Amino acid sequence: MIRQALARFMSGRYGGDQLNLFLIVVYVVLYVLSLILRWPVLNLLTLVLLIIAFFRMLSRNIDRRRAENTKFLQITRPVLRNFKTLRVRVSDRDHRYFKCPNCGQQMRVPRGKGRITVHCRSCGATFEEKS
Ligand SMILES: [Zn+2]
Structure with a gap:
């Protein structure tokens, strides 16, 4: 009612x-x-x-x-x-997060692999990043 x-x-x-x-x-x-x-x-x-x-x-x-x-x-x-x-x-403790220095795209790499070469999927830039 x-x-x-x-x-x-x-x-x-x-x-x-x-x-x-x-x-x-x-x-x-x-x-x-x-x-x-x-x-x-x-x-x-x-x-x-x-x-x-x-x-x-x-x-x-x-x-x-x-x-x-x-x-x-x-x-x-x-x-x-x-x-x-x-x-x-x-x-997420297994990855390190950072931004692409070229385009600012959010990226992540697995932790504890030393210095690794990262390829940005968004702009195609390649750079070194510590993981
Ligand atoms: Zn990029």
């Missing part, structure tokens, strides 16, 4: 997306911070974040909200990718 009412209420509305999830996570973090710090500005900011998140969720202007989310993903995707490669690098 409540579920149906909610479904009816939400029909034609935008709902959740990655940007809203992000806003809510930031909201929770700031909310906890505001409990500790008790800054009036922070309280206001958390409230504004919550209002934006709700506004976006209940919005009927779906195209506009979708465009906002796309923009958000465009901004955050490189950051997330860097984070992912960093995690892979840290957990």
